[in-house]
Amino acid sequence: MSAITTTDRVSLDRRVPAAGGLNPTFVRIEIKRLMRNKRTVIFTLLMPAVFFLLFGLSNKDQHLPNGQSYGGYILISLAVYGAMTAATAAGSMVAVERALGWSRQLRLTPLQPAAYIAVKAISSLSLALLSVVTEFLVGAAFGIRMEWQIWLVAGLVAWLGSLTFAALGLFMGYLVPSANVMQLLGPILAVLAMLGGLFVPISVMGKTFGDIAKFVPTYGLGQLARSPLTGDFDWMWIVNVVVWLAVFTIGSALAFRRDTKRV
Numbered sequence: 001m002s003a004i005t006t007t008d009r010v011s012l013d014r015r016v017p018a019a020g021g022l023n024p025t026f027v028r029i030e031i032k033r034l035m036r037n038k039r040t041v042i043f044t045l046l047m048p049a050v051f052f053l054l055f056g057l058s059n060k061d062q063h064l065p066n067g068q069s070y071g072g073y074i075l076i077s078l079a080v081y082g083a084m085t086a087a088t089a090a091g092s093m094v095a096v097e098r099a100l101g102w103s104r105q106l107r108l109t110p111l112q113p114a115a116y117i118a119v120k121a122i123s124s125l126s127l128a129l130l131s132v133v134t135e136f137l138v139g140a141a142f143g144i145r146m147e148w149q150i151w152l153v154a155g156l157v158a159w160l161g162s163l164t165f166a167a168l169g170l171f172m173g174y175l176v177p178s179a180n181v182m183q184l185l186g187p188i189l190a191v192l193a194m195l196g197g198l199f200v201p202i203s204v205m206g207k208t209f210g211d212i213a214k215f216v217p218t219y220g221l222g223q224l225a226r227s228p229l230t231g232d233f234d235w236m237w238i239v240n241v242v243v244w245l246a247v248f249t250i251g252s253a254l255a256f257r258r259d260t261k262r263v
Contacts (some may be wrong), residue, residue: 048082091169124166
């Protein structure tokens with residue numbers, strides 16, 4: 001038997017895949033897995049549309065002080081709610097992966113943490129986009145009329161702003177057991193939507209709740225999404241979104257690092 005020379009030695013080093021493991025196949029599988037979850041589809045795509053049919057249609061012929069549709073105001077608010085719920089649900093799926101041992105298996109592969117987080121963000125945004133489009137299609141089908149610029153800008157803000165809640169979902173997914181994560185997040189999101197003015201206009205909530213609203217993560221996103229319709233704008237709305245995105249992202253990173261040390 002001949003000895004293995006240095007030139008014959010097989011390298012056992014793991015090669016880091018391109019883009020750290022981020023690739024279209026991985027993203028496609030993640031999105032398909034999300035769409036197979038019937039509970040996620042119902043609560044992120046159908047429920048906001050049902051809310052609009054119940055509470056928005058009766059106000060579609062009313063108008064804001066600037067003459068724009070009050071029904072459109074409600075529609076955009078519920079599109080934000082749908083997008084944030086979809087993004088949170090998608091991000092929180094990491095809790096299920098941890099319970100099944102899938103995340104542990106992934107950490108034994110050359111997949112980079114940044115690529116894993118990026119896949120979660122992309123899949124969350126994909127589901128959020130589908131929620132916004134569904135909400136807007138329902139609104140348009142039932143007579144909501146707005147300028148195309150309002151549809152476009154409001155939809156983009158609701159969609160991209162949902163990344164904050166994808167980070168919230170990831171954060172909670174690393175903290176809460178899989179059996180409880182959405183049972184906990186569901187009521188929390190509903191309360192945040194209420195306090196942030198997505199269910200009830202802040203102007204009718206009173207001064208105390210109006211002051212509280214400015215500090216919840218739904219406030220800035222809701223105000224920004226509706227700004228093309230209302231014509232109002234405040235830089236503090238952007239600050240609100242950016243600060244909460246940073247808080248949830250840092251929390252997710254710290255929780256991910258703590259979870260990784262267990263392997």
